[in-house]
Amino acid sequence: MKEKLHQIKEKYKGKKMAPAFNAIHTFLYSPNETTHSGSHVRSADDLKRTMNTVIMALVPCLLFGIFNAGYQHYSAINGFPAEFSLFEHFLTWENFWLGAITVLPIVIVSYGVGLAIEFIFAVIKGHEVEEGYLVTGMLVPLIVPVDTPLWMLAVAVAFGVVIGKEVFGGTGMNILNPALTIRAFLFFAYPTWMSGDKVWVHGAKDGITQAGSADAISGETVLGYLAQGNTEFTYSLSDMFYGFIPGSVGETSTLLILLGGLFLIFSKIASWRIMLSAVIGSLAMGLIFNGIVAAEWIPEYSKFYGLMNFEYWQHLLVGGLAFGIVFMATDPVTGSQTNRGKWIYGFLIGFMSVMIRVFNPGYPEGVFLAILLMNVFAPTIDHYVVRGNIKRRMKRLKTATIHPKVTDGVEALKTETV
């Protein structure tokens, strides 16, 4: 097999379809390429390994999302179990099967459409297929509601990959996070479908009714419930932390996201600076809102009261904030590239996420908008951080000792001030 593939590769070298073949070939075998210039040895990591590590961190979230899709569906119909048991009520074949038939098609469409576009662009432009989409394709199913129609998703993925990434030159060149561009496209192109309380639990859109009643099931997220001015909710803190709540497929389990984040930090793939500062940023904004409520600057009938009153640290447990901080904000291409910039960038993401979440009239979630906004500002942040380095260099230049050329015939030492 190794020999055969090598022969095919040599035969089609330089042909139009070569990148498409190479993408599959290098997927099976890491290439036989050797160093030509510079260092003769290279470290073991490549982009595939980097991307693969992120995917490994995402797999638990996906599996949880599959079970949760089933759990939320059946619980909405039959009511939540009074005595919750993980194995009896959550990790069941019934839940898994329903989750699998609703979630896996989303994964397949996301990868299928996205990778097809990547391959087409690689063949047209004659470069290798880059690995960026491996992670994007995995992120997309995890940040969309479970009942997202597949055709909408396909359109959004096509838009996100072409406009969000390929027009800028492909992986490494894009300004906006492609997965979030896809999410934003879904949100703004199909607002009636994508917001509200009907899309988060499978079947709610089709008007499936609760058992023993004529009411249609509702799958409201915690944030949606709070945004309507409610202050009390039915989910316990541990439900929110473990993730037994409605929401986008992969974003509900704060525990698994936390473990994924720790794995990414340990493996040095994602920036701990961004994660930490984003957490600090969101806590800061949450505290400010809590403070406003405590100071009674806002009346109880205000439509922002419910979310403002929400305990500051619990913002991290609900909605997409934790997922966004760990997996989206840390995208190295669209985030800040300097270490100091990463602190500012992360802090503002956390800060803005909670702010947008509370003040968003249509849809009580802000993390994807906050990250897209900061994606746009990341180069500006970097610019000023790098300016700091340049300024230091310019300052040093004032004390430069520039000696005259020997041919000038001047032996005296001249200190030039610029």
Next chain:
Amino acid sequence: MSKDIRIKKGLNINLIGAAEQTTSKAVLSNVYALNLDDFHGITPKMFVKQGAEVKAGEPLFFNKNREDMLFVSPVSGELVEIVRGARRKILTLKILADKTQEYVNHKIVDVEKSDAESIRSFLLQSGGWPFIKQRPYDIIANPEATPKAIFISGYTTAPLAADANYVLNGKEAELQAAITALGKLTPGKVHVSVGSESNSPLEKLDGITLHKVSGPHPAGLVGTQINKIDPINKGEVAWTITPQDLVILGELFLTGKFNAERTIALGGSIVKAPKYYTTKIGAEISTFLYASGVNEDKFRLINGDVLTGSKTHPEGYLGFYNNTVTAIPEGDDYEFFGWNKPIFNKISSTRALTFSWMQPNKKYDLDTNTNGEHRAFVVTGRYEDVFPLDIYPLQLLKACMVKDLDEMEQLGLYEVAPEDFSLTEFICISKQPHQQIIREGLDLLHQEIG
């Protein structure tokens, strides 16, 4: 006076096949050669014709832009071949060595009493000048410029490189002569750095500012030390020279002879008995490579260390500036699912199912496989972990790639040489050719600004 420099950022690349500290005399080479690629940016003009008899130290060619900068023959013999490439560019000069070596005898210079001008012209005429390199641009020093300081690194951190302490042993007199002479060429200091726990012959020299350096590679690179001691500003010039070349200069001052002999380290996992050899600049590598023996027929032979050296072959010749020759396995093979399975036998700067972080002192047998394909820059923040200079490496590389002269200047291109980016190149996840990017950036800047 000694000042300590502690480097924290970096990465030691421990490889199998470090040269054992015993020195053998290499078999005499029949043919010696100068590879003109070693002299970056020099356009040669031949002094002698093919077939001419030359003595050791007799000029072969000069720098077209500076006629008094001479490049001399390492041995006496007959100039048997001038190898030319495209557009008749001279690539290699081959000299068939005489049985008995004859040297050009220069008038001995008393370094204590000579002034800068006479030392300068002596070095230019005797062929010693090309050993002195300058920053900015990492080229042979411009004799017209006066350097603000001279930097010499006696601390070895590069993988499998010749240990400066070992090869300099017993050369104190030569070193002192060279230091005294070079010290006259600068109104500034001569900065010499040694390992913090070493017992280097460089420590006892007069007329130097001593620095004790500790930390992982690239702490031993002179560029790192310049950045920590006295970084180069726009318009400033600093000179660098390796301690081994100081020995040749020292002998030139003391005896008036250009003696191209040097002790080199032969290492790498391919070499059966890695150790040190005394040989001469331009000697055929096969004269000592096969004395130590090789394990395999197919391997990568490197003139220099694995991070900065240039590719050669057993019939190739020891480079002008090299004191290390390394042989490592070629890695031109596929690896099944090489991108996702756990890796135990390769060095990595991450922990993404790579386990080199668990055994920082383990010695590895790395081959020349790139371990992945060339990609656009994606990951950020990784280079900074191994790049101790006060420079933004990624931003500088990008400035060089888009040929933005202002950015290149402001981000500190004047301070660096390609070798400073060898470690970032090693860990680069996108497998970008950092050293080549920096070299092209430096050439462009040199050409445009001068």
